[in-house]
Amino acid sequence: MSKTAELIHRPLGDRxxxxxxxxxxxxxxxxxxEPVEIxxxxxxxxxxxxxxxxxxxxxxxALVKNEEFAFLxxxxxxxxVTEDGHLSEAxxxxxxxxxxxxxxxxxxxxxxxxxVCYQITAVTQNEPCTSQxxxxxxxxVIPLSEVVGIYQGVNSFVFALQNAEEGxxxxxxxxxxxxxxxxxxxxxxxxxxxxxxxxxxxxxxQFIFKLGTVRMQVDVNRFNLQLFYQxxxxxxxxxxxxxxxxxxxxxQAVLFSFDSPEDEGFxxxxxxxxxxxxxxxxxxxxxxxxYKNHGxxxxxxxxxxxxxxxxxxxxxxxxxxxxxxxxDDPDCWTLKTELGKETQIALDIxxxxxxxxxxxxxxxxxxxGLPVLPPxxxxxxxxxxxxxxxxxxxxxxxxxxxxHEIPTSVIVLEAWSDENTFYxxxxxxxxxxxxxxxxxxxxxxxxxxxxxxDPKGMIENLHKQGLRVLLWQIPVLKVNEDNHAQLANDRxxxxxxxYCVQRQDGGGYEIRPFWFHNGLLMDFxxxxxxxxxxxxxxxxxxxxxxxxxxxxGGEHIWGRDxxxxxxxxxxxxxxxxxxxxxxxYYNFARRHKPDAITFSRAGFTGAQAFPCHWAGDxxxxxEAFRHSIIAGLSAGISGVSFWGxxxxxxxxxxxxxELYLRATAxxxxxxxxxxxxxxxxxxxxxxxxxPWNIQARTGDTDVVPIFRFFANLRMNLLPYIxxxxxxxxxxxxxxxxxxxxxxxxxxxxxxxxxxxxxxxALLVAPVVEGGVSQCPVYLPDGEWYDFWTDELxxxxxxxxxxxxxGQIPVFVRDG
Numbered sequence: 001m002s003k004t005a006e007l008i009h010r011p012l013g014d015r016x017x018x019x020x021x022x023x024x025x026x027x028x029x030x031x032x033x034e035p036v037e038i039x040x041x042x043x044x045x046x047x048x049x050x051x052x053x054x055x056x057x058x059x060x061x062a063l064v065k066n067e068e069f070a071f072l073x074x075x076x077x078x079x080x081v082t083e084d085g086h087l088s089e090a091x092x093x094x095x096x097x098x099x100x101x102x103x104x105x106x107x108x109x110x111x112x113x114x115x116v117c118y119q120i121t122a123v124t125q126n127e128p129c130t131s132q133x134x135x136x137x138x139x140x141v142i143p144l145s146e147v148v149g150i151y152q153g154v155n156s157f158v159f160a161l162q163n164a165e166e167g168x169x170x171x172x173x174x175x176x177x178x179x180x181x182x183x184x185x186x187x188x189x190x191x192x193x194x195x196x197x198x199x200x201x202x203x204x205x206q207f208i209f210k211l212g213t214v215r216m217q218v219d220v221n222r223f224n225l226q227l228f229y230q231x232x233x234x235x236x237x238x239x240x241x242x243x244x245x246x247x248x249x250x251x252q253a254v255l256f257s258f259d260s261p262e263d264e265g266f267x268x269x270x271x272x273x274x275x276x277x278x279x280x281x282x283x284x285x286x287x288x289x290x291y292k293n294h295g296x297x298x299x300x301x302x303x304x305x306x307x308x309x310x311x312x313x314x315x316x317x318x319x320x321x322x323x324x325x326x327x328d329d330p331d332c333w334t335l336k337t338e339l340g341k342e343t344q345i346a347l348d349i350x351x352x353x354x355x356x357x358x359x360x361x362x363x364x365x366x367x368x369g370l371p372v373l374p375p376x377x378x379x380x381x382x383x384x385x386x387x388x389x390x391x392x393x394x395x396x397x398x399x400x401x402x403x404h405e406i407p408t409s410v411i412v413l414e415a416w417s418d419e420n421t422f423y424x425x426x427x428x429x430x431x432x433x434x435x436x437x438x439x440x441x442x443x444x445x446x447x448x449x450x451x452x453x454d455p456k457g458m459i460e461n462l463h464k465q466g467l468r469v470l471l472w473q474i475p476v477l478k479v480n481e482d483n484h485a486q487l488a489n490d491r492x493x494x495x496x497x498x499y500c501v502q503r504q505d506g507g508g509y510e511i512r513p514f515w516f517h518n519g520l521l522m523d524f525x526x527x528x529x530x531x532x533x534x535x536x537x538x539x540x541x542x543x544x545x546x547x548x549x550x551x552x553g554g555e556h557i558w559g560r561d562x563x564x565x566x567x568x569x570x571x572x573x574x575x576x577x578x579x580x581x582x583x584x585y586y587n588f589a590r591r592h593k594p595d596a597i598t599f600s601r602a603g604f605t606g607a608q609a610f611p612c613h614w615a616g617d618x619x620x621x622x623e624a625f626r627h628s629i630i631a632g633l634s635a636g637i638s639g640v641s642f643w644g645x646x647x648x649x650x651x652x653x654x655x656x657x658e659l660y661l662r663a664t665a666x667x668x669x670x671x672x673x674x675x676x677x678x679x680x681x682x683x684x685x686x687x688x689x690x691p692w693n694i695q696a697r698t699g700d701t702d703v704v705p706i707f708r709f710f711a712n713l714r715m716n717l718l719p720y721i722x723x724x725x726x727x728x729x730x731x732x733x734x735x736x737x738x739x740x741x742x743x744x745x746x747x748x749x750x751x752x753x754x755x756x757x758x759x760x761a762l763l764v765a766p767v768v769e770g771g772v773s774q775c776p777v778y779l780p781d782g783e784w785y786d787f788w789t790d791e792l793x794x795x796x797x798x799x800x801x802x803x804x805x806g807q808i809p810v811f812v813r814d815g
Contacts, residue, residue, distance in 0.1 A: 365732020380409025
């Protein structure tokens with residue numbers, strides 16, 4: 001290839017979970033008859049005059065076709081980074097590459113199972129640049145609709161299935177684990193051996209069998225299953241599982257399909273920002289950092305849901321899953337789950353009563369783990385700001401807090417560390433140690449005129465004032481841009497010992513996402529590595545007495561080419577990683593301080609074992625406010641009860657006084673009540689979300705008094721909150737719960753998605769729009785007392801409730 005011209009094509013790009021780079025193949029793994037875009041970059045700009053692709057079916061190598069690329073644009077170094085330090089849209093599209101020309105061509109779709117070869121040639125003034133030969137195989141889907149055998153075991157049946165025409169073979173195993181709990185396994189190959197297996201004759205076209213109170217009716221001519229629980233129809237049809245076959249005829253995924261009536265709603269799926277009822281959506285289960293405006297993406301996905309028809313589903317898989325909830329076909333929902341090295345996928349289906357969906361939520365919680373109860377101090381007001389980067393700044397915040405008489409329980413320090421090791425205080429003076437060694441507090445000198453002249457004394461004083469202290473963390477050793485000696489030693493040791501996530505082709509994985517790009521990612525499946533990592537933070541707990549960690553990040557894994565110390569690949573760990581990360585910190589901290597906690601934004605099934613969580617990055621807008629409420633309610637359904645958000649948002653222009661106070665009022669009736677603000681380069685005026693700064697910036701002198709009122713109200717509610725938190729930890733029923741599940745038989749509740757129950761007694765109706773003096777509130781059947789006036793209301797009606805600046809509608813359930 002010419003030294004003066006370069007042709008860049010990476011078929012999988014940066015392996016971004018959702019977006020495609022300017023030099024990759026789109027889609028990476030096409031479906032039958034789906035056109036494929038081939039994208040390339042060339043450099044330097046203007047060096048390439050023409051680019052063409054040759055392509056052919058691998059089974060017919062003589063039948064080569066050619067297409068010419070279209071030139072799209074040049075991406076220059078100028079403007080590659082915006083004023084606020086983020087990549088420009090063009091540079092992001094190019095996968096962090098600038099100084100290039102963009103080209104694109106479309107190949108036609110091919111039939112299922114076809115292996116396609118292609119090669120790219122770029123024409124220069126000198127010799128042509130020719131790429132290697134790339135290939136992809138068009139996926140095919142094989143329905144296993146032929147029943148070739150039925151076998152009965154203890155409380156179970158196995159259907160041996162095949163597709164003789166396509167050559168597929170597999171099985172469906174149905175077993176009752178206990179009352180109303182159906183376990184379903186589907187896989188390829190031979191069915192599993194069962195105890196006391198008996199072959200069952202099925203001469204008729206329809207096969208009916210019972211497992212306890214579950215009755216199933218199967219059409220054996222072309223497999224279709226109807227399921228009844230206590231003589232009530234749950235599924236009017238479940239199709240035969242389908243096998244998704246890709247490269248080298250390997251079975252990559254299993255696809256389930258269930259009939260769904262048009263009024264069925266689907267709730268849960270982890271922390272979801274887009275909607276409570278996911279009907280009509282196609283959502284996937286993939287831990288991902290979407291910086292604000294989350295849409296269908298989420299930090300904390302989970303493959304579980306509750307149906308309004310009275311059942312719940314839990315997928316027992318860590319791998320990528322896709323739920324199509326009447327999106328492509330309005331009459332069914334489907335589930336596609338990757339297999340990886342496994343041969344089968346397992347589902348738990350919990351059957352219950354559509355009039356009591358909270359009972360199903362609780363049973364799902366029993367399977368995934370009950371939420372671990374945080375200490376009582378976690379339920380007061382939390383305060384945080386990314387620009388609180390010195391002891392003087394923290395002390396000033398506390399002086400203001402005292403002056404304005406605002407009760408506070410927790411302070412989170414994000415900008416405390418050297419921003420290199422993330423375990424040494426900024427400005428501390430010390431002699432660097434070998435990478436395998438750890439520090440004691442006495443190893444540091446803190447300059448009297450430095451940023452943190454006395455961290456230990458500061459924390460002691462904060463404790464005396466009744467505050468607990470959390471310190472920010474990230475699971476990364478960043479690129480050593482500052483030639484930092486201790487970071488260099490730590491990185492060298494991490495690489496030598498293999499404590500970071502590895503690439504399959506050798507060497508440490510360098511982070512592909514933009515945040516901490518090219519940093520090394522800690523492998524929390526490496527037990528020795530975890531001990532090494534945590535010992536460096538031990539002095540913070542033992543000697544300084546901090547109360548936990550804000551475990552930020554955890555969404556850094558892109559691609560299927562990574563390997564972990566426990567032998568698993570990235571496709572099996574990318575979802576579980578934030579749980580491993582938070583769990584390592586939580587368990588270590590609790591060993592050294594029994595009431596320590598973590599505060600995480602990312603997670604997966606079972607994340608509730610490591611309290612607490614917050615909703616991540618969001619703007620200070622009414623729209624973001626509404627999305628955050630939905631996120632909290634969805635997280636609660638999915639098992640994460642002890643949840644909060646940066647109320648009124650943490651990013652962008654400061655919120656209006658009205659938005660700030662409406663969000664404060666809602667957060668007073670939320671499991672975790674915290675404000676926080678984004679780094680703003682210390683520009684003036686300040687973007688801090690403290691009440692006094694919002695008051696000063698907006699000129700509304702009511703902000704501090706109203707904020708003080710709600711902070712004190714929060715403290716007065718603590719006995720109730722702690723009782724409800726304990727109840728949640730014992731039952732799995734979330735503290736914040738949508739009316740659609742609390743009052744499952746009341747269809748009107750679906751029209752009020754932002755109202756919720758806070759515990760068993762309080763109905764909260766946040767004001768989620770600006771400029772309103774009254775808002776509609778729906779009260780379900782029963783008697784309700786106005787929280788503020790004690791006035792009695794009879795339920796089953798919508799009332800127009802007047803909302804002053806300092807109140808939101810809250811009602812107390814009778815009894």
